[in-house]
Amino acid sequence: MSDQLQQADGISPKPWQEFFTDLARALRFYSRLPVPVLPWEADPHTLPDFGRIIRVLPLAGLVLGILPALAFAAALGLGLGPWLAAILSVAAATVTTGAFHEDGLADTADSFGGSTRERRLAIMKDSLIGSFGACALVLDLALRIAALATLAERVELSAAMGAILLTAALSRVAGLVPLVFLPPARPDGAAQAVGRLGRESFWLAAALAAGFALLLGLAAGLPAAGIAAMVLAAALAGIALAGLAKRHIQGQTGDIAGAAQQVAEIAALIGLLIALRP
Template sequence: MSDQSEKAQTLSQNAWQRILIGILIDLARALRFYSRLPVPRLPWEQDPHALPDFRQLVRVLPLAGIVLGLLPAFVLVLALALDLGPWLAAILSVATATLTTGAFHEDGLADTADSFGGTTRERRLAIMKDSLIGSYGSSALILSFALRIGALATLASRVDSSAVFAAILVAAALSRMAGLVPLVFLPPARPDGASQAVGRPARESFWLAAGFAAGMALLMGMAVRLPSSGIGLMLMFSALSGWALMRLAARHIQGQTGDVAGAAQQVAEIAALIGLLIAIEP
């Protein structure tokens, strides 16, 4: 009986080790895909440069978002501690975030804005694939940077540094989940596009990850005493942003692309920060 108990315990430990290793591998792949961070090859990885499979990656996306928000959040808090003022601190934080991701999401926002100005579905997809940037894309980028910097600067003037730090992490996690909404609920617009190659997450996996992200947002918000109404608005506004981009993509290109996912992330991050600000008194 004792031998059987020890064997069962060993099998249980091995199962948990496999799950943990799988999570670490998926997290490393997510960070490589979404950022320019120098993520080392893990001992269990066969090919660290393999294209990620979003059917598995969805489970770690909230964690990846938090990791990607750490450096921008630290820069903002450090700039505030050096008494550089909320506006310069916000600019440095957004610049850090852009460098960390290699303007990955910003590129998607610009391409999506340009493409939705096309007259036909085929023309819109062609514009989206073009590396050139037009007036719609330029305007979208200017507005995105201005809104994010303004939201962070205003937030930094209303709450303490720990609350700002947590808010950046929450917005980073929620916006990455919002960026998945078009990928989950729409078919790929191109048979040879990047969104087709990385796979579509199952809806059940997406909802589990979204619930995990919401739970983390609530816990982090409570830890730094952010208003629960503000966290609720962050959740609602980021979700609505993902849904809105999904509906626009369905209307304009009858599907989704990686650029649409990037645009959804940018809009959701802005919406989440503004939602929090609405609940915080000046």
């Protein structure tokens, strides 16, 4: 048992306590939500053990999709229209995560403009945003907003909210693909601290995410073909980002994982829209 999961009195936590500890740490890492310290946590603000929290990541993703889904529903309920509802939903998602993934996308886009591997890694580490990063952010926000606005015009509100929740879960699992299948690109980055994730744990998380997508998607009123398209598109996006990372920097970083999550989110929504085409 990990020392980080020991209770203050030295008694090993129960399985349900371990589950909620992993969920709390996943939410703290991936968001700015005020997750309370659990009574049995010895060191709640330490870097989470990704080998453990990967199993709860699909559920954490669903939780992170709640505020964007509620913002979307509230805006439509107030008669603000699909476009303003989509903007408010994306704004809620960005505030929830503190633009965590968007920052990774911008850094990744800037780095791919470098001429050598070393130069690309240096650009990625730079906190400044260049022209590639700025364009990537604009396109990212535009595509997500447009996809949600179009979705609102094609499905019932419950189905749209379900799609937002499922996209949040699927995209975060897809964002792990580079971390699982590529080595860290540099010895001093966050990806090195995380380490290379186990493939068995990843496949378990992927299966759970797909299962959530099927069950919750059908319950929300999404067609099976649309759910399948979301799962496939998110997976392909994660694979594509891993391929780009391998080609450009021969490895992965935390920024690559963030970029993979954003691209997977867009891909999942577009995949669903293709399946729902009029």
